[in-house]
Amino acid sequence: MTPVEDQLMFLSKSPEKVRAAAGAMLRASLRRAPEQERAAFLVLLGHLEEMARAIDQLPPALTRHEPGFPWRELSRLPGLLSRSDVRADAKVLRRTLEWPMHHLRPAALRLNTYMSFHPDWASGEKEAAGESEE
């Protein structure tokens, strides 16, 4: 398995973990248990950071084939949530993650399929990148 395929596989499995942590955070919030809510948030943040790292390792030439998915936004989310002046609200986070977590697995699997059927998918882009990264 190539590193890109590894990242896609990792991303396709991420939504379950993210949803579980977001759900735990929301339940703690509804129970008015701030310490548990904070603990669940830190777990969620860890998952989001792992997800962001995986997204950052995907070549833009590949993610361009799923233009409707918010790759860049998800990649930036943990940075925003880590700010000391930002309040991590359980309901806002659930609302934020609802759509992308529903679509991440299918998007990652489609990219994997695309790579399988187009083994030379990166060749044109590599040339372009080679030209622009000199």
Add this chain to the structure above:
Amino acid sequence: MVDAGKLIANARIAAGLTQARLARRAGTSQAMVARYETGASSPTIAALQRCLRAAGCELVLASQPASNSAAGYGDLSRSSADLLRKNRVAIRAAAARLRARNVRIFGPAVRGGAPLNSRADLLVSYPVAKSGLLPLLRLACWVEDMTGQRVDVLAEETLTGQALARVLAEAMPL
């Protein structure tokens, strides 16, 4: 400013070369040369130099101080806040498309002393409880793509109680 694609096309035509021939000599593909010449891709200086050499020309570069900020290079001495303000009409329009309003700037960028390209913070009024944070992140990506300036976009609702008072006190309309 001279277009790099035109430079390549002019040199190639003057040398009587096809795009494919020039590409072979420059160590690239015909498709890439075509992309340069049509402006679909911008060559790096090294790539431009290779293409021009392949056509028997030499690239000569020189720099000179800009006569004033309107020349387009004045931003190098400006603060990140100035850079964002310069683009405020487009930023406000982009925010409006996402249904965010009342765009303000806060943080080190308005306190002064923030070097250009340090992160700037924008504050908008936006219903994050209803729509989530993704539109704010999308706006941040959009502003960065347009200005080259790193930004975070926050809404009042995303701020902690303690930060909200401070931010509202220092926030200035963009």
